[in-house]
Amino acid sequence: MDSNKVYKIASVCGAGYATSGWIAARLNDALQLKGIKAEITEVKVVDLALVAANFDLIVSASMLSDIYNVPVVASSSIITGIGFDETLEIIIKKLEEVSDKK
Amino acid sequence: MSEIANAISVFFGWINSLGATVMLPIALFLIGIAFGLKPAQSFVNGLRVGIGFYGLNLMTGAIASTVGPLANALVERTGLALSIPDVGVAVHFPITFSLTAAAFMIPLGILVNVVMLLLKLTKTVDIDVWNFWPSMFSWACVQGLTGSAFYGFLAFVFTVAISLVLGDMQAKYIEKYYNMPGISFPHPFSSFFGLLAWPFMWLFDRIPGIKDWNADIDSLQKKIGPLGNSTVFGLVIGIGLSFLGGYDVIKALQTGVVVAAILLLLPEMLKVLMSGLFPISEAARKWLTQRFPGREFYIGLDCAVGVAQPSAVIVAVLLIPITLVMATILPGNKLLPLADLAYLGFWVAMPMAMFKNNIVKGVLFGAFAIGVSMLMATSIAPLVTRLAVEAGTTIPEGVSQISMLTVYPWAWVTTWFSSLFTGGIF
Numbered sequence: 001m002d003s004n005k006v007y008k009i010a011s012v013c014g015a016g017y018a019t020s021g022w023i024a025a026r027l028n029d030a031l032q033l034k035g036i037k038a039e040i041t042e043v044k045v046v047d048l049a050l051v052a053a054n055f056d057l058i059v060s061a062s063m064l065s066d067i068y069n070v071p072v073v074a075s076s077s078i079i080t081g082i083g084f085d086e087t088l089e090i091i092i093k094k095l096e097e098v099s100d101k102k
Numbered sequence: 103m104s105e106i107a108n109a110i111s112v113f114f115g116w117i118n119s120l121g122a123t124v125m126l127p128i129a130l131f132l133i134g135i136a137f138g139l140k141p142a143q144s145f146v147n148g149l150r151v152g153i154g155f156y157g158l159n160l161m162t163g164a165i166a167s168t169v170g171p172l173a174n175a176l177v178e179r180t181g182l183a184l185s186i187p188d189v190g191v192a193v194h195f196p197i198t199f200s201l202t203a204a205a206f207m208i209p210l211g212i213l214v215n216v217v218m219l220l221l222k223l224t225k226t227v228d229i230d231v232w233n234f235w236p237s238m239f240s241w242a243c244v245q246g247l248t249g250s251a252f253y254g255f256l257a258f259v260f261t262v263a264i265s266l267v268l269g270d271m272q273a274k275y276i277e278k279y280y281n282m283p284g285i286s287f288p289h290p291f292s293s294f295f296g297l298l299a300w301p302f303m304w305l306f307d308r309i310p311g312i313k314d315w316n317a318d319i320d321s322l323q324k325k326i327g328p329l330g331n332s333t334v335f336g337l338v339i340g341i342g343l344s345f346l347g348g349y350d351v352i353k354a355l356q357t358g359v360v361v362a363a364i365l366l367l368l369p370e371m372l373k374v375l376m377s378g379l380f381p382i383s384e385a386a387r388k389w390l391t392q393r394f395p396g397r398e399f400y401i402g403l404d405c406a407v408g409v410a411q412p413s414a415v416i417v418a419v420l421l422i423p424i425t426l427v428m429a430t431i432l433p434g435n436k437l438l439p440l441a442d443l444a445y446l447g448f449w450v451a452m453p454m455a456m457f458k459n460n461i462v463k464g465v466l467f468g469a470f471a472i473g474v475s476m477l478m479a480t481s482i483a484p485l486v487t488r489l490a491v492e493a494g495t496t497i498p499e500g501v502s503q504i505s506m507l508t509v510y511p512w513a514w515v516t517t518w519f520s521s522l523f524t525g526g527i528f
Contacts, residue, residue: 044369
């Protein structure tokens with residue numbers, strides 16, 4: 001994994017400020033602990049289609065269809081705490097794949 | 103004694119005169135400390151909430167100067183009765199947070215939740231403290247109507263409680279059709295429209311054409327995705343309404359950009375405000391999940407999670423033109439939908455699970471539900487306008503009332519109920 005890369009992550013929910021922001025804050029803390037730099041932006045789901053290409057990864061409060069050519073991970077476990085570690089592992093794996101590709 | 107009473111009333115008068123931009127940071131600083139945050143962190147968080155609130159007020163001024171004249175021009179030129187602009191959170195927020203009690207909605211909401219858990223009246227542990235904001239709006243409206251903080255408090259407790267109970271009842275659909283076991287949406291918006299969707303669930307399954315008619319979600323999402331972008335449709339709707347109102351090309355283009363800006367910038371201001379609250383949410387979440395472990399209880403999230411379902415996204419976009427057309431033909435409606443057009447997914451956040459993600463059912467129900475909201479928004483507009491003015495909101499020039507499409511339905515219900523005792527006038 002590229003330790004200098006700053007990964008661009010979209011955190012998606014319906015409104016784009018409450019749930020997604022909370023997920024972004026928690027995910028950012030967890031990634032920092034693992035030494036991964038990320039820039040996480042909250043996005044409201046209706047706005048995603050036009051901006052999806054700007055991101056390395058999409059984490060969505062609910063499982064979105066994988067149609068944006070950007071990997072999507074369901075993120076509600078990040079706030080419920082149930083399955084948090086598994087979700088974090090998947091996110092890190094997807095980020096590794098991104099950095100391998102580029 | 104009277105001197106003490108006097109001092110107390112002077113003190114509270116002084117607190118109120120501070121205004122929300124000062125009162126909120128102070129109160130949230132203290133609440134942060136009570137939740138065990140470090141003073142420095144709690145101070146910065148409180149300040150962010152004040153800054154976000156100030157940003158929201160700035161936006162209201164900008165909205166007023168553009169949307170007011172636009173609504174006026176539309177009414178004059180077309181004869182449509184759409185005289186009440188929908189200014190969305192720009193009116194929700196000041197009304198809710200001008201109330202001193204709003205600073206304490208998080209501990210109060212948690213208290214109601216915990217009492218209900220202990221009495222086994224609910225299985226939901228509501229970890230998303232933002233679910234209490236719409237309940238606070240019930241408080242603000244009922245207190246505004248009756249003048250009684252106690253009745254406002256009762257409306258708040260009722261809204262929190264009924265959302266928890268309905269959230270429990272609706273959780274099985276979330277597990278089955280959103281594939282999220284153990285999650286419920288104890289949110290006042292989704293709980294109401296989930297309740298409203300129950301008879302439709304039954305009805306739709308008895309109409310042969312609708313029962314099995316569905317669309318391919320992935321391909322639809324690809325096709326209409328870009329149209330759903332809130333800045334794009336803000337621009338298009340702003341220009342379209344300008345032409346209807348008889349503006350020239352230059353003024354129409356300018357208005358289009360302003361409407362797009364409103365749809366993008368209002369949530370940006372909220373982001374700042376919300377970010378100051380995450381540490382308190384975090385502390386509340388930890389405290390609650392330690393005492394009420396997740397595998398035995400439903401974990402309550404904001405229904406914004408449901409809005410991000412692919413089926414709900416598509417329905418939200420399809421509902422935009424339907425909402426605009428309905429606004430013009432629905433008898434009794436005076437609301438000009440604008441700022442909340444980016445959030446139409448909230449009407450189906452819960453119902454989409456109940457309709458098994460069927461797009462056609464979602465659109466049919468969504469149109470009905472938004473019609474209900476328009477009439478609620480129209481009828482509560484006088485109260486909302488008065489409270490907004492009292493909270494220091496700028497009312498658009500030449501407009502006598504403002505309201506919002508996302509008027510929280512339980513707030514309307516509790517206000518309507520209260521109005522039965524105050525003479526039936528909002």
